[in-house]
Amino acid sequence: MLTISQLASYAGVTVRAVRHYHKVGLLPEPERDRSGYRTYDAAAVVRLIRIRTLADAGVPLARVQELLDASAEEFAGGVQEIDKDLRAEIRRLQDTRSRLARLAAGEHLALPQSVVGYLDRLRGLGVGERYIELERDAWIMIAAQVPDLIDSVIAKKHEELDDPDMVRLYSFFTGEPDWVAGDPRIVEVADILERLMIRAVEAGEVGADGFDDQFVALMDSTMLESAPGAELVLAILKERGWSGWTRIERVPADRLN
């Protein structure tokens, strides 16, 4: 006969676990010897090892109970399902490994691949890291708000970048220029923006974009804070009857001052 610790160590579990199984009724309480010690037989070993094998597979103890007390067919069916879950779990862990590797490599898991590609294209145009980070955060917010539209939105941005005007516009975001009033580039930027806007208005692309006002306001203020020349550009555009930045609009004539 076996003592509890012999049983436990042979089955590879702790004494505490065996007692736990007794308490939850998973393993029947065995006979006691005259001093109250539990004494186990071979059947207990077999049952305990079956319990462990299932529990190691992540099966909840209640389910283990059901399975062990079920018919052979039910048992086989249950085991098959457990095996399916195990395979899925293994795949999940492998997936986690690759995500972890990308995390360690500094990759931005918060962004879909399409956005990462778009940012890389901007980088290729010589756009500075400071601006890229701003865009990146904006895209994270956009992706979080409309995750299933993001790929098509990015596709449209890529098309826009095929326009030389747009490329020229982005090229102003290189490095850390401290533009002062009177810089001729300010007028150039304003000209480009106005051309782009007019084209957008003609294409009927202006209006509701699905983003909330708070977000648009945030984007605008962030842009103004980070791009020193932006304020000057906005002033020129305002004179010409436009307002906004992230979401540009024709200002109604009666509100022009």
Added chain:
Amino acid sequence: MLTISQLASYAGVTVRAVRHYHKVGLLPEPERDRSGYRTYDAAAVVRLIRIRTLADAGVPLARVQELLDASAEEFAGGVQEIDKDLRAEIRRLQDTRSRLARLAAGEHLALPQSVVGYLDRLRGLGVGERYIELERDAWIMIAAQVPDLIDSVIAKKHEELDDPDMVRLYSFFTGEPDWVAGDPRIVEVADILERLMIRAVEAGEVGADGFDDQFVALMDSTMLESAPGAELVLAILKERGWSGWTRIERVPADRLN
């Protein structure tokens, strides 16, 4: 700005989990809008996704905290260790899968392979399943008590089985014979047993075997109950001055009756 449920669903976690991370200090509490709702920015998205990636890898939240607040090198080292654990976990699950398959196939996980082989050899000798089960349970108990000796014990049993006497002896355990007193095979079994004992005594192999008395008594009584002829054999042997079955001994002369 994002609400808590937008943040949560984009990062693939529950709202409850996000609040939990706030409570444990893993994710800083963000600003609230005027009605008390939490409003999140891109940095929160990034941090939450890093948290999830690590937590999905099974890292405890406290360790996630440490890692995210650590230097890049510490982080890389930590991630490497986590990846090692993940690989180990995947291997463990694969191992569990194969154990599960053996369990479903009815194979006896409670026994080391050497014992399974030995039982198969007995089966090959024509020994009945009823007796095999008795032996199996006995071996389970032995293996549980002295797990590291089991292989060498089995090796010795294999050697014994090379002896034709032993083979003949086991052949009596076939089927379900109902031996009655006077059956000539009883004397034959007793003769064989006596020869084997004498040889064992001469080889000095008799005496302490490391099993406890209770176990030996259990084996004896089980054997007597299950093998109808055993009692008759024992009677003959007793006359000749031997006692026991599982552990056979010369009976001291003064205790012979």
Added chain:
DNA sequence: TGGAGGGTTGACCCAGCGTCAAGGTCAAGC
């Protein structure tokens, strides 16, 4: 005879949330 090394029960503790409970808020429709 006493100390080590088993055993016994019982009670509390842990992560990582899930799940009510009991409300306050917001946008939309009537």
Added chain:
DNA sequence: GCTTGACCTTGACGCTGGGTCAACCCTCCA
């Protein structure tokens, strides 16, 4: 302006599978 339904808030309890004491008993060996 009122209702409805979807979200938001905090707070408290529950769950798994045991770990970790605590306080005590039993057995064995020197």
